[in-house]
Amino acid sequence: MILYWVAVLAISTLLYVLLDGFDLGIGILFAGARSGAVRESMMSAITPSWDGNETWLVATGVVLWGAFPVVYATLLSAFYLPLLLMLAGLILRGVAFEFRHRTERWRWLWDTSFAGGSLVATFTQGLTVGALVEGLPISNGHYVGGDFGWLSAFALLCGIGLCIGYALLGASCFVRKCDGELRDLGYRLIRRLSLSLLVFLIAVFVIALAENLRVMERWLERPYLLVFPAIGVLAATMLASGIRRRRDAAPFPMVAIIFAAAFGTLAISFWPYMIPFSITIDQAAAPHSSLAFMFWGAGLFVFPLTLLYTAVNYTVFKGKISPAEAHYQRETSHERSAQISTATKEGLS
Amino acid sequence: MELSALLLSRLQFAFTVSFHIIFPSFTIGLAAWLTVLEALHLVTGRPAYRTVFEFWLKIFGVAFGLGVVSGIVMAFEFGTNWSELSRVSGPIQGPLLTYETFTAFALEASFFGVLLFGRQRVSPWLYLVSTGMVALGTTLSAFWIMVNNSWMQVPVGYAIEYGSFVPTDWSEIIFSPVVWVRFPHMLLASYLTGAFCVAATGAWYLLRREFHAEARIMLRMGLYLAAILVPVQLFFGHLTGDYVHHDQPAKFAAIEGRWHDEQPASEVLLAIPDEATQSNRYAISVPVLGSFIASMSFDSKEVGLTDFPGQDQPPVLIPFFAFRIMVGCGLVMLLFAWGGTYLSVKGRIEQNRALLWCTFLSFPLPHIAILTGWFTAEVGRQPWTVYGVLRTADALTPFLTTRAATISLVVFCAVYVFIFSFGTLYIYRLLRAGPMGSLVLPPASAIPNRPMSVVDHSALADTRHFPAGE
Numbered sequence: 069m070i071l072y073w074v075a076v077l078a079i080s081t082l083l084y085v086l087l088d089g090f091d092l093g094i095g096i097l098f099a100g101a102r103s104g105a106v107r108e109s110m111m112s113a114i115t116p117s118w119d120g121n122e123t124w125l126v127a128t129g130v131v132l133w134g135a136f137p138v139v140y141a142t143l144l145s146a147f148y149l150p151l152l153l154m155l156a157g158l159i160l161r162g163v164a165f166e167f168r169h170r171t172e173r174w175r176w177l178w179d180t181s182f183a184g185g186s187l188v189a190t191f192t193q194g195l196t197v198g199a200l201v202e203g204l205p206i207s208n209g210h211y212v213g214g215d216f217g218w219l220s221a222f223a224l225l226c227g228i229g230l231c232i233g234y235a236l237l238g239a240s241c242f243v244r245k246c247d248g249e250l251r252d253l254g255y256r257l258i259r260r261l262s263l264s265l266l267v268f269l270i271a272v273f274v275i276a277l278a279e280n281l282r283v284m285e286r287w288l289e290r291p292y293l294l295v296f297p298a299i300g301v302l303a304a305t306m307l308a309s310g311i312r313r314r315r316d317a318a319p320f321p322m323v324a325i326i327f328a329a330a331f332g333t334l335a336i337s338f339w340p341y342m343i344p345f346s347i348t349i350d351q352a353a354a355p356h357s358s359l360a361f362m363f364w365g366a367g368l369f370v371f372p373l374t375l376l377y378t379a380v381n382y383t384v385f386k387g388k389i390s391p392a393e394a395h396y397q398r399e400t401s402h403e404r405s406a407q408i409s410t411a412t413k414e415g416l417s
Numbered sequence: 418m419e420l421s422a423l424l425l426s427r428l429q430f431a432f433t434v435s436f437h438i439i440f441p442s443f444t445i446g447l448a449a450w451l452t453v454l455e456a457l458h459l460v461t462g463r464p465a466y467r468t469v470f471e472f473w474l475k476i477f478g479v480a481f482g483l484g485v486v487s488g489i490v491m492a493f494e495f496g497t498n499w500s501e502l503s504r505v506s507g508p509i510q511g512p513l514l515t516y517e518t519f520t521a522f523a524l525e526a527s528f529f530g531v532l533l534f535g536r537q538r539v540s541p542w543l544y545l546v547s548t549g550m551v552a553l554g555t556t557l558s559a560f561w562i563m564v565n566n567s568w569m570q571v572p573v574g575y576a577i578e579y580g581s582f583v584p585t586d587w588s589e590i591i592f593s594p595v596v597w598v599r600f601p602h603m604l605l606a607s608y609l610t611g612a613f614c615v616a617a618t619g620a621w622y623l624l625r626r627e628f629h630a631e632a633r634i635m636l637r638m639g640l641y642l643a644a645i646l647v648p649v650q651l652f653f654g655h656l657t658g659d660y661v662h663h664d665q666p667a668k669f670a671a672i673e674g675r676w677h678d679e680q681p682a683s684e685v686l687l688a689i690p691d692e693a694t695q696s697n698r699y700a701i702s703v704p705v706l707g708s709f710i711a712s713m714s715f716d717s718k719e720v721g722l723t724d725f726p727g728q729d730q731p732p733v734l735i736p737f738f739a740f741r742i743m744v745g746c747g748l749v750m751l752l753f754a755w756g757g758t759y760l761s762v763k764g765r766i767e768q769n770r771a772l773l774w775c776t777f778l779s780f781p782l783p784h785i786a787i788l789t790g791w792f793t794a795e796v797g798r799q800p801w802t803v804y805g806v807l808r809t810a811d812a813l814t815p816f817l818t819t820r821a822a823t824i825s826l827v828v829f830c831a832v833y834v835f836i837f838s839f840g841t842l843y844i845y846r847l848l849r850a851g852p853m854g855s856l857v858l859p860p861a862s863a864i865p866n867r868p869m870s871v872v873d874h875s876a877l878a879d880t881r882h883f884p885a886g887e
Contacts, residue, residue, distance in 0.1 A: 122489070123522055129492045134515040137507020137581070144496025144503070145814040151497055152825045155490055156832050162486050163836050166479075167843075215821050355583045358508040362515055370519040377527050 069359045073135035074349060076371055080131060082331050083378070084124035086237070086324050091118040093238025095161055095186025096231055097257065098179070106250060107179070113245045115165060120378065122158065127374075134362050136352040138209070139342045146204055146211040147196050147218055154192040161185030190234050191227040198226025201276075201283055201334065206346040222275055229268040233327065236261040240319035247388055251316065258311060258319055262304070282345055286337045293336055300329035423813050425822035426498040429829060431795075433490050435788055436833050440484030442787050445559055445604070446611025447477050448552035450638075455548045459541055465630045472631070472852035473615070474532065476844060481529075483840045490829070492518070498822070502802055502812035505581040509590065510565055517561035524554030556604065563600040564591055569803050570794065571595045571664045582803075595664070598656045605650040606790065610783040612646065613750065615639040616757070617780035618848060620773045631852045636776065637761055643754035651747060661797075662711050665804060667729060668797035670722045671736045673707060674700075682707030682719035687741070690733045695723060731799045739792035746786035753779050 091114040101107045133140040144151060160181040168178035199218035204211060211217065239261055242254030276284055287293055303325035310318025340348045353359065451470060458466035492514070495503045503510070528550040531539060535547065574589030575582045584590065616639025622632035662669045670676075674685040676695045684707040688700035708717040722730055753775055760766040766773070798804055802812040 119485075126489055126492050126518055127522070129496075130511065130515045130518045133496065133503060133507050134511030137504055137511055140496050140507060140511070141500040141504035144493060145498075145500035145817070148497050148814070148817065148821050149824065151493055152828055155493060156828055158489065159486055159832055159836065163839070166482065167839055211816065214816065215818055354508040354511065355578070357584045357587070358512050361584065361587050362512045366512075366515050366519040370523050373523055374519065377523070 069356060069363060070135075070349060070353045072363060072367060073131065073353070073359055076367060077128065077131050077135065078335060079375075080124050080128040082328060084121070084128055085331065086327055087117065087121035087124060087378075089234045089327065090114070090237040090241045090320075091121055092161075092186045092190045093234035093236065094241060095182055095238075096190060096235045097238050099183035099187070106253070109246055109250050110242075111165070111168075113241060117382070118162075118165065122162070125158075131362075135354055135359060136342060136349075137354055138347060138352045142206070142209070142211055142343060142347065143196075143200075146213065147199075149215060150192040150196055150218060154189045157185040157187075157189035157192070159185070161189065187231060190231050193227075194230025194233075195223045195227035197230070197334070198223035200344060201226070202279075202281060203344055204346075206343065209347060209351075222272075222279070225268070225271065225275070229265070229272065232261055232264045232268055236265055237320070237323050237327065240323045243316050244320045245388055254319075255311060255314070258307075262307065283337050293333065296329045296333040296336065300326050300333075303329065420819065420823070422817040422819045422822040423810055425819065425826050426813055426817065427809070429498065429822070429826045430494060431792075432826070433487065433494060433829055433833070435791070436837065437484065437487040437491055438787060438791065439784055440480045440487065441555070441559065442603075442607045442610050442784070443614065444477055444480050444484060445552075445555045445607035446609070447473060447480070447614075448548075448555045449608060450611050450615065450642075451477065452545070452548045452552045453638075455545050459545055465634055468852050469631050469634050475847055478533070479840065479844050479847065481525075483836070486836070487833070497825075498814055498817065499802070499812050500814040502807065505807065506569075506803060507581070509568060509575060509582050509584050512584075513561055513565040513568070513590075517558055517565070520561070521554055521558040524550050524557065528554065559603055559607065560600055563603055564593075564596050566794075567593060567596040567599050570599075570798060571660070572803050572806055577806075582806075595660050598653065598660055602650070602653040602657050602790075605646055605653060606783065606787050609643060609646055609650060609750065610787065612639045612642040613783045614780050616643065617777050620776040621848075622851060623767055624770065624773050624777060628851050633767075636757075636766070640754055640757040640761060640776070643750060644758040647747065647751045647754050651751070654744075654747070658710075665798065666720050667722065667725045667731055668736065669711070670720055670724075671731045671733045671797055672740045672793060673711075673719075674733065674737050675707065675719060675721045677721035677723055678718060679707065679721065680718035681705045681716045682711065684710060688737075690737050692733055728800065731797050736793045736797040739789040739796070743786045743789040743793060746782045746789070750779065750782050750786075 094110050094114050098107060098110050101110060129140070132143075161183075162185075164178040164182035164185065168175055168182065196218065199220065199222075202220055202222050205213035205217050236258065239254045239257035242250050243258065246254065303322045307319055307322035307326070310322060338344050340350070342349050342352045451473060454466050454470045454473075457463070458470060495510070528547040531544065531547040532551055535544060539547070568590055571593065572582075573593050574584060574586035576585050577583070615635045619632045619635030619637075619639060622628045623636060658669075658672075661672070673682075674688055674690045674697055675682065676690075676697070681704070683702040683704045685697060685700050685702045688697035688702070690697050705715055707719055708714055711717065711719050722733065753772075757766060757772055757776055760769055760772060800808055800810070802809045
């Protein structure tokens with residue numbers, strides 16, 4: 069039963085990282101887009117899915133609370149300020165999808181909140197993972213680090229790293245979903261971003277060695293763990309060849325596999341701890357009566373149904389966005405604001 | 418009062434949850450009403466029902482979106498500010514909220530997609546079923562939330578092991594009589610919110626002499642529904658009072674403003690309770706009525722607040738006044754609903770501009786009643802978070818600093834006020850543009866998971882037809 073809920077939690081988290089990862093990544097790249105047309109295409113690439121993607125964050129949160137209350141309580145309270153920033157970022161970027169079309173004059177405001185919110189949310193997520201890898205100051209099962217116990221150079225570096233990673237996911241999504249200008253931009257970005265990511269990974273590795281992190285010991289203890297990084301390297305090679313041959317479908321799944329490999333690496337090197345080196349899965353698990361109650365309804369029926377629903381949703385919206393569609397959206401936004409203002413005037417008269 | 422991390426966290430929770438409840442309470446009622454409209458359209462074939470349906474579906478989309486966004490914060494706030502509560506009561510509250518999230522996501526998200534984009538793709542009956550499923554989803558959401566909160570009000574079906582609550586009997590938790598009084602009370606409140614907002618919009622259009630057919634439907638259906646539901650709601654309110662009297666005597670005494678034991682007890686209608694002297698100033702009270710309301714007898718002894726040690730007494734001012742405001746709103750709503758229904762049946766309501774104005778201006782009443790009702794329930798539960806077992810002071814994250822709590826409160830206030838202003842402006846624009854005769858076709862790029870997107874495109878369709886409608 070405990071293992072079942074670990075699996076649900078792992079699937080939800082991974083899905084969240086992959087799915088919201090690419091749309092947060094596009095949000096980050098959005099800041100660099102020069103022309104309005106590129107921005108519209110970027111928006112239309114993610115509008116069908118971002119809302120559903122964020123639902124996985126909520127699902128992860130409540131499953132964590134129900135199945136592993138100690139971890140939920142400890143982590144959320146320890147990361148008080150980063151989570152505040154993340155929530156504010158997610159709210160501001162979420163409403164920007166709807167509000168930026170409302171207005172011509174204030175569009176810059178919502179564009180800023182979209183790109184800024186995406187960047188802040190991603191950065192704080194990377195930062196929390198970094199702080200977890202490094203190890204939170206916890207004694208006797210209680211966090212003792214104060215307001216800024218999570219803050220370290222390593223955690224900040226991981227924040228930047230995740231921004232690069234999500235941006236890479238976003239760029240490979242362009243190549244998959246778009247044509248023309250944006251596709252070319254995607255290829256250029258993938259090349260640059262994957263090189264940056266490589267530099268980042270090396271830096272992380274060097275710091276981990278230098279600081280003698282406990283995670284590293286586990287690698288020496290369990291050499292078979294190397295299978296995950298090996299998968300990652302394999303995917304990276306495939307990514308490189310996919311880019312050379314310009315196979316549009318290749319980059320996204322390969323980058324996704326790199327992410328999954330990194331996730332697997334982290335998860336297995338933490339095992340059996342949930343909060344590294346202080347709270348194990350068994351210590352954190354809710355009593356059997358709680359887990360069983362969740363299993364016989366939410367776990368057995370609703371969760372698989374939700375997975376199915378997500379899969380169907382992505383099948384419906386797969387394939388390239390037609391230029392007409394992007395054009396339609398662009399046009400409507402201009403027209404709409406013009407018409408709303410006429411309507412307003414008429415409404416007043 | 419000193420601004421401690423505890424007080425700031427309580428303020429923050431109160432602020433974020435009050436902001437949040439406005440939207441779900443509205444959408445729960447609206448979803449049920451949309452189902453009725455769709456059924457009426459199917460049975461009678463009157464196109465006006467369809468127009469009204471399409472119009473309110475757009476409003477539903479915006480309110481639903483704001484509810485989702487503000488709800489994400491709630492899912493995290495338990496852990497960030499109330500880590501002790503989430504640690505010790507996680508085994509009970511966590512699974513309940515897991516069910517809430519999962520059932521809501523499964524029913525609302527999937528069938529809401531059909532609602533927005535499936536009109537041409539599914540049969541009318543299936544469309545009606547989908548509308549019903551969205552309504553069921555919002556209702557189930559409310560159900561799990563009420564189970565969760567009722568457990569905090571009157572904890573049952575648990576044992577305490579190793580310092581945390583362990584569920585021993587889930588059916589006792591879910592089928593607790595408290596749940597089955599408070600859940601209908603909340604559900605009726607949501608229906609009334611929907612009814613009054615719809616009736617108010619209808620009255621507004623009639624006052625402006627626009628959209629006559631649609632406005633009549635809105636006004637009549639809203640008023641008729643309210644005329645039936647307000648008395649039922651008053652009855653469930655009374656039952657809720659009974660559970661408080663039975664299970665939370667200190668809260669009951671605070672609501673009644675009763676400081677000392679009385680036999681028979683009088684009922685304080687209005688007063689200014691003074692917590693320092695533990696007495697009421699300027700009290701207007703009716704003898705014996707207090708015993709009658711509390712115990713249905715003329716000579717029962719009713720307990721006063723001073724029976725409880727100081728550290729177990731709830732604050733008095735907020736529950737005392739919030740309760741009276743709630744009841745006052747209920748009575749005014751009863752007056753409007755019955756008066757409006759009477760005139761409507763007589764066919765005179767459209768000439769009675771005074772009553773139309775009253776109905777139009779009544780739309781905040783159900784919202785105020787819901788908020789003050791929750792203030793009564795939650796502040797009256799103090800100083801406990803889980804009544805009688807876990808104190809609010811002990812539920813707080815132990816190491817939360819005043820600095821961090823101040824920052825988060827300020828950030829949440831700023832962000833919420835910001836998005837709330839734009840969201841309200843946007844709903845106002847939709848309402849003012851009004852229902853149009855045109856049926857909105859789903860745009861190719863609109864999608865189920867982004868409810869608000871339909872508004873973009875249909876707002877366009879609306880404005881195109883605007884001159885024709887004038």
